[in-house]
Amino acid sequence: MNFHGPELRQKALTLLRGGAKNADVARKLNVPAGTISYWKHMDRAKRGECPGAHRSFCPRCEGELDRSAYAYLLGLYLGDGHIIQNKAMRTPSLSITCADSWPGLMDLCESSMRAVFPDNSVCRVRRKGCREVKMYSKHLWCLFPQHGPGKKHERPIVLANWQQEIVDAHPWEFIRGLIHSDGCRITNWTTRLVSGERKRYEYPRYFFSNKSDDIRKLFSDTLNKVGVQWTTLARGSDPFNISVARRASVALMDAHVGPKY
Known part of the structure; x- marks a missing residue:
């Protein structure tokens, strides 16, 4: 030998x-x-180059979590996201549903996923009128402890202490994620009498709509911290809508959030 x-x-x-x-x-x-x-x-x-299963690292517990990107992704998840893992799946998946009308939002969603999970692949799944921006990770339960059975508005949604610290440090990213998922910027109009003549008056306004009392409170509490004034508008007897209409507050929202694109 x-x-x-x-x-x-x-x-x-x-x-x-x-x-x-x-x-x-x-x-x-x-x-x-x-x-x-x-x-x-x-x-x-x-060197970890062989094909097959590799040990993955949790970006929060074992890595350097991109806190700004996470705050935005958390807002998207609370609005239009869901995590699933059925018997046929070895790894849970996170999907954020984005309308085809807003391709820029899809790009932002994908880039935030890649920033939070740098070692994972991200794909887009075509659906009617929308895309699911999707990725798989064994660490989704750790990053999104709000996951649970049933609809979000039918169960408590409470941020963990470490999540609240991130939202406090990056409030605008969190607000932006919520607006990009369940919010909008529109132009309202009304009429006024000016010198005896009725004239049309237009003004911009932000809306956020969500059936979960907890998620709406997370949104409104964060607005309070950044100095944005807001009101609650009822849909029938249900106060599902939060409105931002005062000029100074809309200007703040425009500077940090802006319309969808």
């Missing part, structure tokens, strides 16, 4: 990493092709 020293093995690995074929390295160094293949496999395994 021939024993090959570490110098020869390192020389082979240098050639292989440079793109040389196994057979060429075997002939050049007079080493069996099977040995070259084994060295290459062990080298790739040590």
Whole structure:
């Protein structure tokens, strides 16, 4: 049996990493092709390049979480997101539904997912009139502890302490995510008598609509922290809508959120 020293093995690995074929390295160094293949496999395994399952790292517990991107993604999730894992799925998936009318929002959603989960792939699934921006991760339960059975408005939605700290540090990103999911900027109009003549008057306004009392409170509490004045508008007997209409508050929203695109 021939024993090959570490110098020869390192020389082979240098050639292989440079793109040389196994057979060429075997002939050049007079080493069996099977040995070259084994060295290459062990080298790739040590560097995490082998195909198959790899240990994934939680971006919050074991990495550097992009807190700004997470605040925005959290807002999107609370509005139009859901996490599922059925028996056929080894890994849970996060989906954010984005209307085809707002391609810019899809791009922002995808970029925020990639920023929060830099080691995961993100895809877009075509649906009628919309796309699901989607990714898979074993750490979704950790990043989104609000997940649970049933609809969001039928169960409590409370931020964990670490989530609240992120929202407090990045309130506008959180507000922006909520508006981009369940909100809008519109132009309202009314009429006024001016010198005896009735004239049309237009003004911009932001709306946020969500059936969850808890999610609306998260939104309104965050508006209070950034100095935005708001009111509640009822849809029938249900106060599902939060309105921002005062000029100074709309100007703040325009500076940090803006219309969908």
